[in-house]
Amino acid sequence: MSGTGASAASLGVVSMTTNAMTAFQRNGFASQETLVPIVPKFNMDRLDFIGEAYGPFYPNYPAQVPLWLALYLRETNACNITPPIELTVEFLEDQLKKESESEEGYDAISTDFFDVARQLLRFAAADIPDATEVHRLVDELESCRANKINRSIGFLTRTQFPPEALFFANFASGEVESLRATFLPALNDGAELHAVAARRMTRPAAPRPSAPARSTTGAATTTDASTAPPPVPSDNTASGVARDLQESYPTEYDDAATYGGATTAGRTDTTGATSEGPVVTTRRRRTLRQR
Structure with missing residues (x-):
């Protein structure tokens, strides 16, 4: 029993993977709900189906049934199928002439025209007058x-920015499926390119950097406050240097009388003058300038 169950399961998997319906097969399956006229050869009361009821049926009295039921009754020789007007030579020749003369527009046809025509020409060709010519015209x-x-x-493959969407009318279901499989990736690429272009247009422009200041010698100097040298003190005394540093860097120099502990008492500055208070030498001033 277990072996039988495993075999059935494996067959089910194979059936689901290998017999999957394509988009065109799904269109053909859906088109079998199209109503077609038949001429019954039997008597039968109304048939109640899940979706709708059909009948009653009387011999030689026309009735409308779905395509799948018409094909079944035709296979059992219980009816004759009356071909629709679209499957006559006159109609197809006129339709082909209109399509050939119009370069851009598409003449209106039913969405399942080609699917119904193929199935009727395949399974009920005996009921279609001039079936060979009708097949050629279709x-x-x-x-x-x-x-x-x-x-x-065709311009989608030649343009750099494909459009985001295209509008089509009067297409059959099979034609829509062929468009979806062939050109949907191109439309997706076009929509993505348009979105990127829109984001770039709405993004604020970055500020342009200001031109660097130039010294008297013509060399460019930076204007960044973090790398700018401290201001030159107004005098050579320690109190003047400390005061200028305190104004420029208030959080780093709390003691206005000292700079990093490098103060001297009673020394002579570079000018030869002796001061009573602490002084900062020219070397210390040069260090401050470099910093």
Whole structure:
């Protein structure tokens, strides 16, 4: 029993991975809900389905049923399918002429036209007059519209900034799927490029740096306050130097009479004058200037 269960599980996994429906197959499956006219060959009361009821059916009395039911009844020879007006030679020739004459516009068709036409031509060709010619015209019409689509949006591969969105009308579901698979990445790239450009336009411009001040010798000097030298003291006395330093750097020099403990008493300054209080030599002043 366990071996059987494992085998069934493995078969289920294979079925889910290998038999996944493509987008075009999903469109074909959804198109089977399209109503088509039939001529029954039997008597039957109304059929109640989950979505809707169909019937009653009488011989040679036209009725409308979904495509999937019409194909089943046709397979069992219980009815004949009446082809829609879109699958006549006259209609297709006129439609093909309109599409060929218009370079940009697309003539209106039903969204499931090509899907329904393929299934009717495949499973009920005996009920379609001139089925071979109809098949050829359907293929030409589909090819003509595909070429127009490629020309209309071929600029996406040639422009640097693709548009964020494109507007299309009168497209069949299969044509929309082909556009989605082919050009959706290009539209996504275009939207991303437009978003980046918008962010750059709204970003405030960075301030331009001011030109550096130039000395008398022509060499550029920095204007940053953190690297600027301290002001030159107005006099050579220690109290004058300390006062100027206290005004320039109030948090670093609390004692206005000393500078880092480097004070002297009774020394002679560079001018030869003797002061009673502490003095700062010219070497100390040069150190302050360098700092």
